[in-house]
Amino acid sequence: MPATLTPFFAARWSPRAFREDPLPLDQINTLFEAARRAPSCFNDQPWRFVYATRGPARARLLQTLAEANQIWAQRAPLLGIVFARKTFDATGKPNRWSEFDSGAAAMAIALQAHLLGIESHFMGGFDESAAATACAMDPKAWTAMAAFAIGKVGDPATLPEKLRERETGRSPRKPLAEVAHELTD
Amino acid sequence: MPATLTPFFAARWSPRAFREDPLPLDQINTLFEAARRAPSCFNDQPWRFVYATRGPARARLLQTLAEANQIWAQRAPLLGIVFARKTFDATGKPNRWSEFDSGAAAMAIALQAHLLGIESHFMGGFDESAAATACAMDPKAWTAMAAFAIGKVGDPATLPEKLRERETGRSPRKPLAEVAHELTD
Numbered sequence: 001m002p003a004t005l006t007p008f009f010a011a012r013w014s015p016r017a018f019r020e021d022p023l024p025l026d027q028i029n030t031l032f033e034a035a036r037r038a039p040s041c042f043n044d045q046p047w048r049f050v051y052a053t054r055g056p057a058r059a060r061l062l063q064t065l066a067e068a069n070q071i072w073a074q075r076a077p078l079l080g081i082v083f084a085r086k087t088f089d090a091t092g093k094p095n096r097w098s099e100f101d102s103g104a105a106a107m108a109i110a111l112q113a114h115l116l117g118i119e120s121h122f123m124g125g126f127d128e129s130a131a132a133t134a135c136a137m138d139p140k141a142w143t144a145m146a147a148f149a150i151g152k153v154g155d156p157a158t159l160p161e162k163l164r165e166r167e168t169g170r171s172p173r174k175p176l177a178e179v180a181h182e183l184t185d
Numbered sequence: 186m187p188a189t190l191t192p193f194f195a196a197r198w199s200p201r202a203f204r205e206d207p208l209p210l211d212q213i214n215t216l217f218e219a220a221r222r223a224p225s226c227f228n229d230q231p232w233r234f235v236y237a238t239r240g241p242a243r244a245r246l247l248q249t250l251a252e253a254n255q256i257w258a259q260r261a262p263l264l265g266i267v268f269a270r271k272t273f274d275a276t277g278k279p280n281r282w283s284e285f286d287s288g289a290a291a292m293a294i295a296l297q298a299h300l301l302g303i304e305s306h307f308m309g310g311f312d313e314s315a316a317a318t319a320c321a322m323d324p325k326a327w328t329a330m331a332a333f334a335i336g337k338v339g340d341p342a343t344l345p346e347k348l349r350e351r352e353t354g355r356s357p358r359k360p361l362a363e364v365a366h367e368l369t370d
């Protein structure tokens with residue numbers, strides 16, 4: 001039987017409609033456990049995930065998001081920011097793989113979330129400087145790469161009409177031949 | 186029952202000892218299918234994977250690796266380079282999430298490889314400029330992020346002694362509390 005895609009890679013998606021139900025602590029820890037195991041250059045693990053689930057801390061994180069993201073992310077029970085360390089922990093030299101490696105760790109969270117029956121939505125639309133302040137992370141040392149919202153998938157009816165129409169599931173992808181190319185000569 | 190880590194996140198690793206057996210085409214395509222489904226900012230899919238499995242093309246890719254990597258990677262049946270597009274496809278504007286998103290796509294490959302019974306090893310040690318030339322990718326438009334070797338795990342006895350000693354499996358990880366931090370106030 002030919003090898004085929006393990007289904008969850010295609011089943012995972014990035015919803016905007018979330019249920020407000022809080023995530024159990026064991027689920028939250030499991031997400032970051034998955035991130036922790038990602039590979040990285042020199043095993044430097046240049047990622048840090050700062051998150052909030054309630055109270056003023058959560059409200060401050062929400063405020064760092066672009067307004068267009070706040071509209072839907074406000075319902076998600078977990079909000080966070082992923083930071084990439086600009087230099088290697090061991091040597092202090094610039095780490096040109098820091099963002100790439102942090103993306104790998106974020107992907108582990110996205111996949112582990114799906115496998116726990118929840119979903120994640122990573123966002124580029126947020127205020128980098130405000131995020132660093134809200135998370136007490138030194139912006140000279142860390143790049144705020146992405147914000148994220150995680151929770152159970154909710155009812156699209158909770159979204160404003162324009163977003164509801166977009167809540168159709170998986171986005172299309174470029175053809176395989178466009179993203180993977182074998183050198184044959 | 187509390188949520189626990191889906192085992193393959195911790196079982197995946199980055200070997201240096203590979204078997205030389207060629208990978209079937211369906212396995213290779215499945216790896217890149219997994220990468221294709223990764224999330225990205227504006228769904229831009231800013232990654233490209235260029236690879237070779239044999240002949241002069243494979244030899245040229247091998248030559249772009251740092252010598253310390255060539256020693257072991259020479260046995261892996263698939264060698265490649267992952268590139269991150271510097272600008273958004275849709276707008277031509279700089280894409281600050283390109284490397285992060287490409288890391289997510291690379292992680293999908295690493296996990297899908299493990300789930301197919303093979304493993305991957307991503308490397309920072311390679312010549313960026315030589316890789317762009319070998320892959321016919323414009324270095325003004327694309328950043329060569331990482332090289333990779335993929336194949337079945339081999340016998341550590343095929344490695345030089347120093348590498349053999351390091352071929353002990355999973356590298357240690359920082360404690361969870363160091364990489365994930367909840368804001369509670």
